[in-house]
Amino acid sequence: MSDAFSRRVFVVVRRIPPGRVATYGLVAVLVGRPLAARAVGNVMRHCEDDGVPCHRVIHATGRPAFPRHATRLRREGVRFSDARVDLTRHLWRPRLP
C-alpha cells in the first residue's frame, strides 16, 4: 500500500532505533493523527517487512503482536518482564524537530 497515510506510518516506524519500541498510539501521534491508533494497526497488518521494523511496534500493554516479534526484540536487547516489554525502559522517545 502506498497511500499517504501508510507512507507516513512507515516513515515513522523506520526511524525507531534497535532496542526501542513504539506503541500503535505513539506512532499515530507521530504521524499527526493522535486518534488513529487503530488505523495504524491496520497499516501494520499488511506490512511485508520490506525494510520496516514492524516488530518494534507493539500494543500499549507491552505485548508484541506476535511471539516472533518478541524474539527479535530480545535479540536487540529489549528486556521483558513476564512476556511484556518494559516500556518505562524501552519506549522510544524521539527528538521533536
Next chain:
DNA sequence: CGTGTGACCTAAG
C-alpha cells in the same frame, strides 16, 4: 455513500 472490520486506546468496574 453506508457498513463492517481490525496487529488499538482509555476509562471504569
Next chain:
DNA sequence: ACTTAGGCCACAC
C-alpha cells in the same frame, strides 16, 4: 490485574 464498553480512524466492499 482482568474484562467491558465506547470511541476513533482508514480501508475494502
